[in-house]
Amino acid sequence: MKPRAYTLLSFLISSAISTSAAADKAVQESNDYYKRPLDQLLQVETQAKAGVGSRGGERDALDAEVPIDVITSSQLQATGQVGLIRALAVLIPGFNAPQPSIADGTDHAPPFTLRGLNPDQVLVLINGKRLHQSSLLHNNGTIGRGSSGVDLNTIPLYSIERVEVLRDGAAAQYGSDAIAGIINIILKGYGQHSQANLSYGGTRAGDGITRQGNLFYSQPLAGDGFVNLTTEWRDRGSTNRAAPDPQDGGRINTHFGDAHTQDALFALNAEVPREDTTLYLHGLYDHRHSRAGAFYRRADDDRNNLAIYPNGFLPMIEPKILDFSVTAGLKGTLDDGMRWDLSYTHGQNDYHFYVNNSLNTSLGNATPTSFDSGATRYTQQIVNLDLSKKIGRHTLAGGYEFRQEHYRILSGEPASYMLGTDNNYAYGAQGLPGFSPENATSAGRQAHSLYGDLKLALSDRLILDTAARYEYYSDFGSTLNGKLALRYRANDDLLLRASTSTGFRAPSLSQSHFSYTGSYRNSSGDAAQFWGNYAVDHPVARALGATDLKPEKSNHMTLGMVFQPSSQLTASADYFVTDISDRIMPTGYIAGWNMASLSPQAVAILAQNNVDGAVYFTNAISTRTQGYDLRLDYKYNFEHGGRVKLVAAYQRSKTRITQVNQAPGILGVQMTDLILDPFTRVLMEGGQPINSFKFWSKYTVGDYGIVMNLNRFGSFSSVNGYEKVSFAARWTLDTELSYRLGKDVTLALGAVNLLNAKPKEWGKTDDSLVGSGKVIRYSQYAPFGYNGAYYYLRLGVTF
Helix, strand or coil, rough: CCCCHHHHHHHHHHHHCCCCCCCCCCCHHHHHHCCCHHHCCCCCCCCCCCCCCCCCCCCEEEHHHCCCCEHHHHHHHHCCCHHHHHHHHHHCEEEEEECCCCCCHHCCCCCCCCCCCCCCHEEEEEEEEEECCCCCCCCHHHHHHHHCHHHCCCHHHHEEEEEEEEEECCCCHHCCCCCEEEEEEECCCCCCCCEEEEEEEEEEECCCCCEEEEEEEEEEEHHHHEEEEEEEEEEEECCCCCCCHHHHCCCCCCCCCCCEEEEEEEEEEEEEECCCCCEEEEEHHHHHHHEEECCCCCCCCCCCCCCCCCEEEEEEEEEEEEEEEEEEEEEEECCCCCCCEEEEEEEEEEEEEEEEEECCCHHHCCCCCCEEEEEEEEEEEEEEEEEEEEECCEEEEEEEEEEEEEEEEEECCCHHHHCCCCCCCCCCCCCCCCCCCCCCCCEEEEEEEEEEEEEEEEEEEEEEEEEEEEEEECEEEEEEEEEEEEECCCCCEEEEEEEEEEEEECCCHHHHHEEEEEEECCCCCCCCCCEECCCCCHHHHHHHHCCCCCEEEEEEEEEEEEEEEEEEEEEEEEEEEEEEEEEEEEEECCCCCCCCCCCHHHHHHHHHEEEEEEECCCEEEEEEEEEEEEEEEEEEEECCCCCCEEEEEEEEEEEEEEECCCCCHHHHHHHHHHHHCCHHHHHHHCCCCCCCEEEEEEECCCCCEEEEEEEEEEEEEECCCCCCEEEEEEEEEEEEEEECCCCEEEEEEEECCCCCCCCCCCCCCCCCCCCCCCCCCCCCCCCCCCCCCCEEEEEECCC
């Protein structure tokens, strides 16, 4: 055997058995590798690595002190999904990504959650660097209401090498937001093949036609350097599951389904080594045009103008979204072995609202039918210095981070928000009135962080990891958090792990400064009355008891084990508890007619400011989320050359409200009445599946491959009127068959939700629009959507 083959063989053997094999087991498994031909050795999967959760560098994910899942690029691509959010939703238990509709801006940048917590309680990293959030505040009755999260669909799927999911609190290591966990997206690096892909698909119902083309190009450089570029064009057609409207002649006049989105995406990842220093650069870019309907206005609706729309009209919300980020840095190793990493990150999300096929009823026949309703914009800049050093068997790490954030609301054109004289109530652009100059804002803050991490190898079997982080924010002050994690290898097959930590989430600038108000008149000639959302520092909100928002604070505990009797079989189980206090939520509608016990003083404040009612954000409640994760991995190579890989995973989590804070005294109401109406309580405690199960399998032999993914999405609840409605669990099956036409060409045929499963319908209701047999039959909380089966064809070329 040639020296190169010996080197490859030694590497594969050591990687495959390093984590837990005893001496006799190592000999047995290594002898098996020596018997294999070289082409099979090249296909051996080594232990998945992960860098998230520790500053000591990458290590085997199964050997980590905390639970980490690693999702590979091949798993993502075989889901048949064109966006990262839905791909992760069918692969990760506890990752929830419903498909909202008729929810204004949320239709076009849907949120996701982890372990039943909010979108803004998950930290997202790109190559270990913080990714900025969206400027969109989910302000309707959707999952994630009152929060701003990261839009994962801005990342080209084929630019990703792997996704590391840390299922543990980590704010003491990474700062704000890392309460539910961390999603670390690693872009493709050195040693990649260039590839191009074309895909085409559609739903069984004949809509949702999706066309996608992407190109990944990798250019190797000297010294293990590289430049990787990914471009993608994605055109996902809209779907519609609205039923005919019996009050409008049986026409299908409403849009209830996926938005029509067109994305132009780009990703860059590069490293240029120079002696002991490496220059690195990575960036993301997405420009999205999207289109979805608001609620339909029938011809006889008071908000309609028969001279313009004699048959009624469906306002179309058509935002243009620009999202980009770039990170540049230098890293290297000093003579004493200390590793250093200095970086700068800039990220921005610009969400510009446009409304078409609409009108401003109050302007009469002079109204335009298309509107610029304004925009929100969020910018984040980060300077970070990481240091780490091995001291014997121990690792000491630390660093400093400076972060600057800026949030803006830009007002729309006057016709989009103004109240004219032809109608006293129907103001602004129907479907989505614009931001007014009164709503426009520009707010910023700075944060400084110092952090340290000490990993102690107390023995060959016992490792203790400690971390602490101090942060100072210019808008609310300082916070100090810590973490303690323990890993003990009881024997060669069994690993025990535990962690406890404190954490926090800084109130987002959008929660503190979001303002969106409308106006009406009681009768012609009267002064305008205002209503809506007010920033916490607005005089009306202050008079009604609003205060500066405090950070949410958390306590987290995980206790688990990993059992690995062989390199082929692994089982893990983890129990977790997350307590969060001072959770930030929007109040209910503060108005005398809406809250019977509202104090006379509050009613007078509203009247003095010509305000019908107001909403603002406040630190409202405490919650406890607890549950457990189970996972089983198995892989086997058959003598005839076939290979099988199986992953079974189950997650259960439940959130309950444990405490309600005191309401402002000026209001004269209890916080329960101010915050927890039936809808909000059900949304918080039951709106997401209580459990989920995934069974993923892949079998390859020769030029053929088949992937099957069985999902069970657990039961969830919603509210119709004041009544809680429960929706039963559902099973879905995804599958993909691939065939290698030649050495470098692969054809794949697949189906998402092959058996055309649909969520349970609402049932009988008193609502005129929502219910069984009515226009809207499904809940937008359904965790796998309501589109039914989707079929696709994909052609890939490697070069």
